[in-house]
Amino acid sequence: MSTDSMTEVDPLDLVSPKRYGQSGPPHDVWRTLRQHDPVHWCEPEGYESFWAITRHEDITDISSQPEVFSNALGIVVLNDEQVAAQERGDSPLRQMKTIIEMDPPNHRIYRKIASGFFTPRGIGELDQIVTSSARTLVDSLGAEGECDFIDRIAQRHPLRVLATILGIDRDDEQRLLELTQQLFASDDPDYQRAGDDRTEASKQVGLEFYAMFDRIINDRRANPRDDLATLLATTTLPGGEAMGALETFGYYLIVFTAGHDTTRNALAGALAAFVEHPDELRKVGANLALTKPAVEEIIRWTTPVNYMKRTALCDTEVRGQRIRQGERLVLFYASANRDEQVFDRPFTFDVTRHPNKHLGFGWAEHFCLGAHLARASAHALVHELADRVESLEFAGPVAQTESSFVVGLKSLPVRYRIRPAT
Numbered sequence: 001m002s003t004d005s006m007t008e009v010d011p012l013d014l015v016s017p018k019r020y021g022q023s024g025p026p027h028d029v030w031r032t033l034r035q036h037d038p039v040h041w042c043e044p045e046g047y048e049s050f051w052a053i054t055r056h057e058d059i060t061d062i063s064s065q066p067e068v069f070s071n072a073l074g075i076v077v078l079n080d081e082q083v084a085a086q087e088r089g090d091s092p093l094r095q096m097k098t099i100i101e102m103d104p105p106n107h108r109i110y111r112k113i114a115s116g117f118f119t120p121r122g123i124g125e126l127d128q129i130v131t132s133s134a135r136t137l138v139d140s141l142g143a144e145g146e147c148d149f150i151d152r153i154a155q156r157h158p159l160r161v162l163a164t165i166l167g168i169d170r171d172d173e174q175r176l177l178e179l180t181q182q183l184f185a186s187d188d189p190d191y192q193r194a195g196d197d198r199t200e201a202s203k204q205v206g207l208e209f210y211a212m213f214d215r216i217i218n219d220r221r222a223n224p225r226d227d228l229a230t231l232l233a234t235t236t237l238p239g240g241e242a243m244g245a246l247e248t249f250g251y252y253l254i255v256f257t258a259g260h261d262t263t264r265n266a267l268a269g270a271l272a273a274f275v276e277h278p279d280e281l282r283k284v285g286a287n288l289a290l291t292k293p294a295v296e297e298i299i300r301w302t303t304p305v306n307y308m309k310r311t312a313l314c315d316t317e318v319r320g321q322r323i324r325q326g327e328r329l330v331l332f333y334a335s336a337n338r339d340e341q342v343f344d345r346p347f348t349f350d351v352t353r354h355p356n357k358h359l360g361f362g363w364a365e366h367f368c369l370g371a372h373l374a375r376a377s378a379h380a381l382v383h384e385l386a387d388r389v390e391s392l393e394f395a396g397p398v399a400q401t402e403s404s405f406v407v408g409l410k411s412l413p414v415r416y417r418i419r420p421a422t
Contacts, residue, residue: 012044012046020402020404030334034054034335039319040054047078050329060336068313072101097246098251113235114228210249213249221234233248261406265409271392280294303407310328337358394414
């Protein structure tokens with residue numbers, strides 16, 4: 001890449017939550033990097049350094065080598081404050097590892113615990129829950145009006161589904177929603193906790209999550225049921241020992257928080273795309289069999305999990321570029337999902353797209369455990385909307401969340417007309 005072109009790429013555009021809040025995902029920057037420097041060294045001010053990996057082929061290759069590129073050393077690009085807190089060990093839950101932050105063989109052992117629940121057959125048993133949730137929420141809008149789609153629909157739909165399978169009381173759902181926002185969008189002023197500094201706020205969010213899930217875990221151990229909450233609370237590892245307290249909590253945490261915010265952001269992005277491309281919504285409404293490919297295109301288009309970080313466990317190479325042991329690589333899935341070498345017309349939203357080899361659920365070892373549930377949840381709501389929406393338009397400006405890891409809209413005012421369910 002030429003020196004002149006290099007100056008055009010500001011690494012803060014790739015990781016600064018504030019810039020995502022202002023401008024959304026940096027697709028123009030990623031396109032420049034894909035074309036000129038797909039393995040690009042970044043030293044963003046105020047953050048740890050990393051290699052930006054922007055091509056689909058490289059991301060799938062790296063993801064297929066967990067023995068070389070580790071998740072266990074962290075999956076998120078840290079700012080200077082977070083690096084300092086990590087060095088101090090300043091977190092009551094610092095020893096907790098979710099399955100996303102595990103390498104083989106531990107990752108495969110812990111993933112297997114719930115993998116049967118998240119198969120298509122297992123998720124099929126939840127069809128009534130996701131369908132009922134979608135129908136009830138759309139009915140609640142009335143025949144016509146205005147609303148913030150995220151507040152009324154996008155965040156409520158996955159919340160109800162996940163709360164059901166994890167044994168969360170309806171009275172706790174609103175607080176759980178607030179905690180999830182504070183966890184994944186802690187850089188956004190609208191979601192920050194008042195009165196706490198960032199490190200203290202993070203600790204308090206973790207402790208509140210722990211207290212809430214600990215009540216459920218203890219209840220399921222005393223009163224087991226046929227649900228995922230009981231499975232996680234009572235499971236044993238291959239040696240016969242019970243799963244540790246922090247590992248059990250980590251499983252609850254990742255299933256809920258990752259499952260909720262990714263689906264929420266995909267649904268919000270879907271509606272925004274349908275407003276901007278009304279012909280695509282009409283296509284699905286005219287042929288509801290297109291709901292399935294439409295969901296895949298929505299996931300590609302929105303890519304709620306923007307990236308994952310890996311750390312090189314040894315000296316290696318990526319696309320001829322030398323990577324030293326201990327250096328970090330950031331796999332930008334959102335860039336891969338616009339890769340011109342993989343997708344025809346990558347910047348066109350097309351509900352009939354086929355094939356659609358998107359990386360919205362990751363790849364290989366860490367392919368999203370809850371992908372089938374996310375698809376089922378999105379399918380139910382998109383099907384309901386496509387079948388019933390008569391008109392849809394923006395009712396005000398949309399706003400992007402200040403987050404660079406899990407990305408999406410935080411407000412989406414729309415004006416609508418909806419016909420009754422048949």
